[in-house]
Amino acid sequence: DAKTTQPNSMESNEEEPVHLPCNHSTISGTDYIHWYRQLPSQGPEYVIHGLTSNVNNRMASLAIAEDRKSSTLILHRATLRDAAVYYCILRRPGSARQLTFGSGTQLTVLP
Amino acid sequence: DTEVTQTPKHLVMGMTNKKSLKCEQHLGHNAMYWYKQSAKKPLELMFVYNFKEQTENNSVPSRFSPECPNSSHLFLHLHTLQPEDSALYLCASSALTSGGGETQYFGPGTRLLVL
Numbered sequence: 276d277a278k279t280t281q282p283n284s285m286e287s288n289e290e291e292p293v294h295l296p297c298n299h300s301t302i303s304g305t306d307y308i309h310w311y312r313q314l315p316s317q318g319p320e321y322v323i324h325g326l327t328s329n330v331n332n333r334m335a336s337l338a339i340a341e342d343r344k345s346s347t348l349i350l351h352r353a354t355l356r357d358a359a360v361y362y363c364i365l366r367r368p369g370s371a372r373q374l375t376f377g378s379g380t381q382l383t384v385l386p
Numbered sequence: 387d388t389e390v391t392q393t394p395k396h397l398v399m400g401m402t403n404k405k406s407l408k409c410e411q412h413l414g415h416n417a418m419y420w421y422k423q424s425a426k427k428p429l430e431l432m433f434v435y436n437f438k439e440q441t442e443n444n445s446v447p448s449r450f451s452p453e454c455p456n457s458s459h460l461f462l463h464l465h466t467l468q469p470e471d472s473a474l475y476l477c478a479s480s481a482l483t484s485g486g487g488e489t490q491y492f493g494p495g496t497r498l499l500v501l
Contacts (some may be wrong), residue, residue, distance in 0.1 A: 305486065307485075307486035308474070309488055309489070316494075317494055317495070318390075318476045318477075318478070318492030318493050318494050318495050319429070319478075319490075319492045320492065321460065321489045321490065321491065324489065326486070326487075326488055353414065361471075365487040366487075366488065368485045368486040372433060373419060373421075373431035373444075374431075374478075374490055375431075376428040376429040377428055378428055379428075385423055
């Protein structure tokens with residue numbers, strides 16, 4: 276799977292939007308962009324995924340650049356419970372089944 | 387609540403002990419995984435099972451022995467571990483698809499300490 280680059284850490288104020296960036300300049304045309312998050316002392320949790328178009332679900336939105344070399348996870352109103360490590364992962368159809376986790380972005384939400 | 391369960395939550399064992407970690411899912415998934423998360427390191431895949439058959443062994447030492455008796459249960463048998471094996475062991479499951487949209491569901495993990 277292609278490599279992703281994320282900032283090590285970000286801060287946000289409670290109830291404000293958060294934009295978590297991810298660069299994936301070597302993405303292939305069939306790679307899906309997945310986001311997971313890991314809350315303290317828990318296993319990772321699926322957040323959202325997309326291929327080309329922007330995606331929304333109850334947890335977040337995913338904005339994908341037109342050239343697909345970057346994407347942004349958007350939390351519309353951060354809460355203290357959103358403090359977690361956020362991972363951006365590329366998945367290629369037919370590839371090995373595991374998820375390849377990087378170091379992710381540690382999001383701190385300030386009250 | 388998590389739909390992938392793992393027991394025990396915490397485990398302390400000596401280097402000569404034998405213990406087992408258990409993972410269970412009732413999501414109807416047919417792929418199950420073991421990951422290891424050491425302090426300050428990214429998650430590392432250990433094993434993958436598809437339809438009860440092991441399809442991936444990520445160069446894991448033989449002191450870790452997985453077992454998948456059916457699609458709902460996965461075990462990790464531990465034998466003569468080393469202190470550096472202390473970590474959070476995570477189980478995950480997924481429904482096999484041919485596309486790249488397959489998502490994995492993780493359990494809460496077992497925190498292992500080897501003395």
